[in-house]
Amino acid sequence: MLHPVPDSTKRRRLLRVVALQRRLILRLCGLTAGAAVDRSWLEGVWHELPPEWIERFWSLDKGKRAEWIKTLAAASPLDKQRLADICREELRFKVLWQSGGGVTMHKVDWAQKTSKTFSAANSLLKSFYAPLLYDGEGYRLGSETLAKSHYLAGITPAARKVCPYCDNFLQKTELDHFLPKDEFPFLSCHPDNLIPSCPDSNSGSHKGIGVPLDWDAADQAANWFHPRWRSAAGCVCVEIQVTPDRQLSARLLPRATADTERVTNSRPRGVTPCRLTPPALR
Ligand SMILES: [Zn+2]
Known part of the structure; x- marks a missing residue:
């Protein structure tokens, strides 16, 4: 968390993919019961994309995407309203770190047994990342194909020398989902x-899929740094001590008391304070 992560020059391209996801879900949530959805309907929703790309999208995952889309089209009005609300809520996540609250994320039971709507939406949205953003696939956006490697290449190597x-x-x-995609598709x-x-x-051994939020808190992100919006740079110092067995022990400490919980939360799980044995102490 010490190193703020800069934007990729491909950021705006990737935001177009987010817009595709949002438009698809909100259009599905706006359908009346019994409305038919097929590939032609999808071409109308994503009118700017080449039909051949949409055809591949429709048929990938052995037809499961088409089924997920049809499941959402047939969902109850209540489920559709809830899904549209979740969509708008999740896409405001930046407010959590930049405005100290102002939006509350609600934990969603994506695997609920009583309705297929949420598991279908979860699977459909995650499929935009894997495999569609993988290098073998990619998005046809204008004259350019966008894949993970292109997005990463938009962050200069010098700016990503250190894991945040x-x-x-x-x-x-690799690309980590700061808010895990299983919980925030x-x-x-x-x-x-x-x-x-x-x-x-x-x-899973370090940052992994833990949710960096306190679900029940009024300000859910208050105790969490964010690699881009609330970096720990300048907020921590390293305390080095000589232990009784003549080793050096290093640990990260907050500079301000207000950051105590944030520093604790940003430590990799299962990692004990660093211990070194310098030649002078042997
Ligand atoms: Zn790392």
């Missing part, structure tokens, strides 16, 4: 939610 979660040198760069492709990180931090 563990501060280790980034030898291999509307943010599966949002550039402000995609953080270049090391494989360990992106995995």
Whole structure:
């Protein structure tokens, strides 16, 4: 968290993908019961995309996408209203870090048994990231194809030398979903939610899929740094001590008491304070 993550030059391109997701879901939520949805309908929704790209989108995942879309079209008015509300809520996530509240994220039971609406929406939205944003696929946006590697290449190598979660040198760069896509599927492709990180931090062993929010708090993000909007740069210091067994012990401390919880929350899980043995102490 010490190193703020800069924007990619491809940020606006990726926001177009977010707009595609949003438009599709809100159009589906606005349909009356029994309305037919097919590939031609989708071409009307995404009129700016090439029909051949939409045809591939429609048929990928062995036809599951078409089924998810039809499930959403057939959802109850209540489920559609709830889904549209969740869409608008999640896409305001920036407010949590920039305005100290002002929006509340509600935990969603995406796997609920009583309605297929939410699991279909969750699967459909996440499929925009994997496999569509993978390098073998990509989005046809105008004359350009956008994939993960293009997005990452838009952040200069110098600006992504260090993993923002563990501060280790980034030898291999992955994209971590700061707010996990399983819980926040509307943010599966949002550039402000995609953080270049090391494989360990992106995995369950470090930052992983934990939700960096306090669900029950009035200001849910109060105790959390954010790699882009609330970096810990300048907010922490490193305390180094000699332990009784003549080793060096290093730990991260907040400069201000108000950041105590944020520093605690930003430590990689399961990692104990660093211990070093310098030659002079042997
Ligand atoms: Zn890392």
